[in-house]
Structure formats: C-alpha cells, structure tokens
Amino acid sequence: MKILFCSLFVLISLPLFAQEPSAKRIASHIRYLASDNMKGRGTGSAENAKAARYVAKQFKKYGLKPLGTDGYFQSFTAKVRRVVVPDSLREAKNVIGFLDNNAPNTIVIGAHYDHIGMGRQGSSLDSLPQGKIHNGADDNASGVAGLLELAQYFSKNNVTEPYNFLFVAFGAEELGLVGSRYFLNNPTLPLKDMNFMICMDMIGRYNPERGVGIGGYGTSDAWPTVFNGVESSIKFFTDRAGNGGSDNAAFYAKQIPVLFFHTGGHPDYHKPTDDPEKIDVQAEEAILKLEINLIENALKLPKMNFTAVK
Numbered sequence: 001m002k003i004l005f006c007s008l009f010v011l012i013s014l015p016l017f018a019q020e021p022s023a024k025r026i027a028s029h030i031r032y033l034a035s036d037n038m039k040g041r042g043t044g045s046a047e048n049a050k051a052a053r054y055v056a057k058q059f060k061k062y063g064l065k066p067l068g069t070d071g072y073f074q075s076f077t078a079k080v081r082r083v084v085v086p087d088s089l090r091e092a093k094n095v096i097g098f099l100d101n102n103a104p105n106t107i108v109i110g111a112h113y114d115h116i117g118m119g120r121q122g123s124s125l126d127s128l129p130q131g132k133i134h135n136g137a138d139d140n141a142s143g144v145a146g147l148l149e150l151a152q153y154f155s156k157n158n159v160t161e162p163y164n165f166l167f168v169a170f171g172a173e174e175l176g177l178v179g180s181r182y183f184l185n186n187p188t189l190p191l192k193d194m195n196f197m198i199c200m201d202m203i204g205r206y207n208p209e210r211g212v213g214i215g216g217y218g219t220s221d222a223w224p225t226v227f228n229g230v231e232s233s234i235k236f237f238t239d240r241a242g243n244g245g246s247d248n249a250a251f252y253a254k255q256i257p258v259l260f261f262h263t264g265g266h267p268d269y270h271k272p273t274d275d276p277e278k279i280d281v282q283a284e285e286a287i288l289k290l291e292i293n294l295i296e297n298a299l300k301l302p303k304m305n306f307t308a309v310k
C-alpha cells in the first residue's frame with residue numbers, strides 16, 4: 001500500500017515539477033556541447049553547425065515555433081578579424097524559437113552557443129592555442145543550458161503568460177557579437193514589441209564569495225520593482241551597466257532594457273581547460289530559479305521603459 005501510494009505520488013507530482021530547472025539536465029546539455037567531439041564550436045566549423053542543430057532539436061521538443069528565416073535558423077556571414085586566416089569569412093547561424101502566448105509584447109532570452117574552436121580564430125589566452133580544443137563549457141555551454149532550461153520551463157508550465165517569449169541561441173559572439181547585431185538589424189519580430197532581454201554568458205562557475213553578477217539594473221527604472229523582495233539560495237549582486245560583456249550590449253544599443261547574468265572570470269577563461277567537470281550545475285540550477293522568479297515578477301508589470309546608463 002505504501003509503495004502504491006508512493007508511486008501514485010510520483011506520478012502525480014512529475015507533471016507539476018518536471019519543467020523546473022534541473023542540475024542533471026544542465027549537466028547533460030553542457031557535457032554534450034562542450035565535449036571534445038564538438039571541437040570548441042568555432043564559427044564556420046561542422047561542429048558549430050551541429051551545436052546549432054542540437055539547440056533547434058530541443059526547441060522543437062518544447063513545441064516552440066520556428067522564428068528564423070529558414071525554420072529555426074537565421075544564417076549570416078561572420079568575419080574573423082583578430083587574426084589573419086585564409087578562410088576569414090565564415091557561415092554562421094542564430095537559432096530562434098518563439099513561445100506564442102498571443103500577447104502584444106515579447107520577452108527575449110538569449111545566450112551564444114559558439115566558442116573559439118581549435119584556437120585559430122583569435123582571442124585564446126593559451127600561450128600556444130593552435131590545434132587545441134577550447135571546450136567552452138562555462139563560455140558558453142553553461143548559458144545555452146540555461147537558455148534551454150528556461151525555454152522548457154516556460155513552454156511546459158501550463159501557464160499562458162501575458163507576454164510571449166523569444167529564445168535565441170546566438171552565433172559568432174566570440175567574433176564580436178556578430179550574431180546578435182545581425183539579428184537586431186534583421187529582426188524576425190518587431191523591436192518595438194520587445195519588452196526586455198535576458199542574456200546568459202558564463203553562468204557555470206559560481207563563486208560563493210563573489211555571487212552571481214546581474215548587469216543592466218540601470219537600463220529600466222522598472223528593474224528595482226522586479227527585484228523587490230526576490231529571495232534566492234545563492235548570492236547575487238546587481239550592476240547598473242548594460243552595454244558590455246555579451247550579446248545584451250547589442251540590445252542595449254537598440255534601447256531595449258537588459259539583464260546580463262555572469263558568474264565571473266576564472267583562470268580557465270578562453271583556455272583549453274574550460275571543461276564540463278568544472279561547472280557547478282547545482283549553483284546554475286539555483287541561478288535559473290532566480291531568473292524565473294525575476295521574470296515572473298516582470299510578468300506582472302506593464303512593458304518596461306528603457307533608460308540609458310550614464
């Protein structure tokens with residue numbers, strides 16, 4: 001009887017909680033994207049395209065509408081500028097999925113999925129980078145795992161929110177925000193309908209002394225209301241600036257309020273040693289729950305105004 005009761009409880013509780021961010025799923029996304037087989041997801045590589053297909057496959061599984069120009073994909077060309085290479089023009093893609101709640105305005109959630117490959121596109125901090133796999137587990141398989149977990153949460157929670165959601169995995173960030181700038185100059189949804197943008201870039205190396213940094217606090221005077229009373233099991237701090245660090249800068253430039261989540265720099269940054277086993281997936285799960293709390297607070301408010309940060 002007890003066993004029957006327990007299995008019934010499991011059956012009943014599964015659909016209620018299955019959409020919550022899970023450390024186990026976060027770990028599996030990161031292990032896949034940052035494995036040696038993916039050769040660092042350098043822009044233009046077959047492995048970079050494979051990572052884009054992986055994201056599209058998950059978006060499809062969550063039931064998101066394709067909102068690229070070719071299904072989920074939006075293709076563009078990115079140029080390698082930091083080093084001289086014969087193949088400086090590279091084919092790249094953004095991956096775009098839409099959760100349509102029939103609302104007038106949309107919340108954008110983004111993370112870049114490219115990294116610096118085999119150390120031949122510049123910006124490696126290794127002394128002899130060429131031919132070494134730069135796995136990019138923190139930068140930015142961790143952010144993509146976050147993007148996928150939020151996409152699955154909002155598409156599977158059986159709530160029709162008062163905003164739509166656009167989930168974007170950006171390409172060619174490491175070549176200078178090429179994917180996010182391309183997207184904003186060629187938007188597949190009107191910019192005026194975007195409420196705000198949440199960016200995740202390096203959220204896998206939580207340091208309990210520092211806490212997770214949240215940039216962009218000064219980009220709308222609605223953010224203090226959103227943060228009011230928010231509690232979290234992890235430590236966090238806010239920073240007013242929204243125009244640096246990652247793809248959020250491209251949205252800030254178009255006067256869209258942003259928040260930028262980042263667990264900070266570390267000695268493996270842009271080196272071949274940014275590996276999956278160094279990611280704190282429990283802390284990342286807690287960071288994502290904090291993001292959900294903040295987004296759910298923002299759902300109660302009207303569309304935000306933008307304020308420039310001096």
Ligand SMILES: [Zn+2]
Nearest residue numbers: 139140201202
């Ligand atoms: Zn990054």
